[in-house]
Amino acid sequence: MGGYANGNYEPFIGTFTGIYNSMLGADTPYEILINGLKDGLTVNYDITVSMDDDLDSDNKKVQIIVVEDNIMSYWGSVGIDHNARNVARYWISTEDLDISSSDDYQTFSGSFVIDDEAWNPDSIKIISMVQDYNTYAIHQVQELNVNQFDTDQDGIMNSEDNCMTDYNPGQEDIDGDGIGDECDPCDNENIFVLGNVNGDLWYYDDVSLEPSVSVDLFDVLRLVEIVESNDTESCGYQAADFTGEGDVNTFDIYALVGLIMDGTV
Numbered sequence: 001m002g003g004y005a006n007g008n009y010e011p012f013i014g015t016f017t018g019i020y021n022s023m024l025g026a027d028t029p030y031e032i033l034i035n036g037l038k039d040g041l042t043v044n045y046d047i048t049v050s051m052d053d054d055l056d057s058d059n060k061k062v063q064i065i066v067v068e069d070n071i072m073s074y075w076g077s078v079g080i081d082h083n084a085r086n087v088a089r090y091w092i093s094t095e096d097l098d099i100s101s102s103d104d105y106q107t108f109s110g111s112f113v114i115d116d117e118a119w120n121p122d123s124i125k126i127i128s129m130v131q132d133y134n135t136y137a138i139h140q141v142q143e144l145n146v147n148q149f150d151t152d153q154d155g156i157m158n159s160e161d162n163c164m165t166d167y168n169p170g171q172e173d174i175d176g177d178g179i180g181d182e183c184d185p186c187d188n189e190n191i192f193v194l195g196n197v198n199g200d201l202w203y204y205d206d207v208s209l210e211p212s213v214s215v216d217l218f219d220v221l222r223l224v225e226i227v228e229s230n231d232t233e234s235c236g237y238q239a240a241d242f243t244g245e246g247d248v249n250t251f252d253i254y255a256l257v258g259l260i261m262d263g264t265v
Contacts, residue, residue: 029053029102030130031224032142036149038158039163041114043146047128049097050105059133060097062108066090069123069145086127086143087257089119097130114146122147185237195237195256198222223253 029051036045049062065091073084090112108128114121123244129141134141149158154169162171162180172181181184195215223240227249240248242255 027053028130028139029055029116030140032128032130032140034126034128034142034151036126036146037151038149040148041116042111043114043124043126044109044111045126045146046107046109046125048105048107048141049099049128049130051099051102054101057098057100060139061131061133062097062106062130063096063127063131064092064095064108064110065127066092066112066126067127067143068119069125071123086125089115108133186238194239194242195219195259197226197240197256201216215243215256217260220253220256220260223248223256227253 003098007138031052033048033050034045035048036043045064047062047064060238061121067086068089069086071084071087073079073087074080075082079127092112095108096234097106101103105195114124123145124147125143127143131137132139141142147157147159150156151158151164152161152167154161154167155172156169156171158164162168163183164172166180166182168180168182173179173184174181175184188227198221199220223237225231225241226234226236232248237248240252240256242252244258
């Protein structure tokens with residue numbers, strides 16, 4: 001419902017109330033699902049429009065708009081600041097909707113960059129709507145803050161999900177490294193124990209068949225490679241921080257050599 005900046009909505013009630021009431025309870029065959037991945041200030045989105053009933057696609061369009069919510073805007077006509085909702089910042093596109101039958105769906109994908117100097121990154125939303133360009137009626141609208149993406153649809157927002165692209169509603173993380181078991185390439189608790197930098201050097205005892213690890217010169221050589229190449233992504237990196245500084249460097253090499261020479265690993 002529209003209104004003036006001073007909060008007076010009366011002039012608009014007679015204009016729009018009838019239209020609004022006439023649309024209450026109306027059925028729409030369309031459902032809109034907004035999802036994506038936010039990487040810093042870059043937003044990659046997927047908007048999927050699906051149908052649960054038949055409706056012709058004649059001149060149906062999908063609007064995709066980037067908005068900023070809850071910003072203070074100066075209204076010169078009354079000389080005050082006013083809290084504005086869903087201010088359009090970037091009209092991405094108007095796409096043709098080609099589906100017309102029950103169970104059909106169509107996905108629109110793209111990306112944009114948040115202007116962190118002019119916009120508040122915490123208040124950026126994507127709004128998508130299905131509109132009939134013959135009558136200009138809007139059949140469905142959906143919005144989502146880009147910080148609330150749930151890429152793997154497991155009920156955990158990306159900002160809190162320890163495996164953003166792998167379904168893991170339980171968020172299991174056996175080694176406590178912040179990467180969920182479903183996507184963690186390194187199971188440090190069972191294989192990559194501290195010192196076992198070259199993690200493939202674990203073996204089975206011939207009698208008990210229980211796994212154990214061997215820490216030796218090969219682990220030192222692998223640690224040297226990690227330090228020289230600044231390889232911070234490997235499992236060995238996680239198993240080599242002997243000094244506990246959160247960074248693997250030459251001091252960790254000296255520490256590992258000393259532990260091997262002392263026979264303490």
